[in-house]
Amino acid sequence: MxxxxxxxxxxxxxxxxxxxxxxxxxxxxxxxxxxxxxxxxxxxxxxIPNSLARSLISGKTKKVGIVITTLLNPFYATVVTGIESVLASRGYTLALYNSNEDPKKEREAILTLIEQRVDGLILAPVEYESENVKYLIEHQIPFVLVARRVKESNVNFVVADDFKVGKIATEHLLEKGHRKILFLNSWKSSSAKLRLEGYKEALKEAGLSVNAKFIYSLAPNVEVKPILESVLSNRNRPTAIFCFCDSIALEVVKVLKSIGLRIPEDMAVVGCDNLDYTELLDPPLTTIDISRFEMGVKAAKILLELLDSENKNFIQHTFEPKLIIREST
The missing domain is CATH 1.10.260.40 (lambda repressor-like DNA-binding domains)
Structure with a gap:
């Protein structure tokens, strides 16, 4: 750009x-x-006037900007709690904006935060090929990516190993005897891209071909029910569903129960994020823990290191996902 x-x-x-x-x-x-x-x-x-860019780099306002998809998502609510636990102890205040998975809203939020002279940013980028992240790089604004990566390698980030997330979820279902696995994925983000790659790799290693009809990329606010009803109406229907996140899995569970399918007898379900409510579902949900609170803590610590030192090396941390097996599989 x-x-x-x-x-x-x-x-x-x-x-x-x-x-x-x-x-x-x-x-x-x-x-x-x-x-x-x-x-x-x-x-x-x-x-951005040069004087404003310099004030960002010097870090004098004790204010940090955060741009996530939405605080209504329990995953990001926990990530932000982790961020706040670190920054508040150092006397920083937070300015929080939601992108709602819209690159334009994300850009507006970034520009608004820059106008507010925040010391730095923590961002969950909407897109893997992100013009907004390129913008931050070009203007030398201190920032850390959280939960998602971008195409550029010269950035600071804290993420889960999303390839492994996709792979271990699929491998678990394969070990349970399932060969027709529906993947309800997210869209555009690095997490969606890498989890899909992990899903495909697990199938490949099991000697199975990838059925494109069993892969859906869900845009924000897309209803799960019509998709599931369409997929399940076919003779060649899946016997298991891997969901990009627990929020999607919750909707899947509701739909399956509404049409009289038993979990896991008729359909196994796996989510991701290990949100607090997942063990309270009926049946409790098999999911993947990706250290969401710790992810926020680490992102905040990296940003503080950027602001407090002259270290120009990029800091990149990846959390190992952990499969949490419960009754839904």
Missing amino acids: KRVTIRDVAKLAGVGIATVSRVLNNKGEVSPTTRRRVLKAAKSLGY
């Missing part, structure tokens, strides 16, 4: 560079109409 300059802002606003400079530095007289036009152009282009 091309770095935005003051010249770009001037061109879009239809004014001279000197006028843009006066507006951004709040010096000199500029008409209210022109000021609004310049500020609108700067925001739409994502322009």
